Amino acid sequence: MSPPSHTVAVQHIYEQHHSWLHGWLKGKLHNACDAADVAHDTFVRILGGRHAAQIVEPRDYLATIARGLVIDRYRRHAIEQAYKQTLADRPEATAISEEDKAIIIETLVAVDKALSGLGERARQIFILSHIDGLTYQQIADQLQVSLTTVKKHMIRALTECSLIMASL
Incomplete structure (x- = not known):
């Protein structure tokens, strides 16, 4: 599809829906500003695609995209809150610039996204290694799997994290 016809299709969907x-979204989020943000992001996502003229059921399509964006928004909020709570729980006051906070939160969101795409075992192994600080052998013993299995899952997890981080 040529870009002009895609743009026209997006404009038509926007005007109609x-x-x-x-x-x-206001009914789901109970906040007009958040609803406006997610609606905007939904249309930006469609505009970034190349198949708006092929959308048969625009409301279903819009709702599906918007649901995913709302889930991402809640996930990001939960990560931000966990980060803030972790900072508050530290005994010493840590001065972190707003820019560094934003970078840290973006990194945490990216790692969360990468880990959510992994299978349960790979995610568990990654967390045991990087959060709990266990060695690969300790992980293998705890999960009753081979050391090779632990290494294989760690390679997959680290590869996913690297790919996500490279896209930032």
């Missing part, structure tokens, strides 16, 4: 999407 933006109000509905915003209202639907």
Whole structure:
């Protein structure tokens, strides 16, 4: 599809369904500003694609994209809160610039995204290694798997994290 016809299709979907999407999101999020942000991001996502003219059920399509964006928003909020709580729980006052905080949160969100794409075992092994500080052998013993299995899952987890981090 040529870019002009894609843009025209997005414009048509926007004109026909933006109000509905915003209202639907307001009902889900209970906040008009957040609903407006997610509605905007939904149309930005569609505009970034190349197949708007092929969308048969625009409201279903918009709702699916918006649901994913809302989930991402909640996940990011949970990560930010956990980070803030971790800082508050530290005994010494740590001065971190707003820029560094933003970078740390973006990194945490990216790692969370990478880990959510892994299987349960790989995610568990990564957490045991990087959060709990266990050696590969200790992980193998605890999970009753071979050392080779632990290494294989760690390579996969680290590869996913690297790919996500490279895209930032």
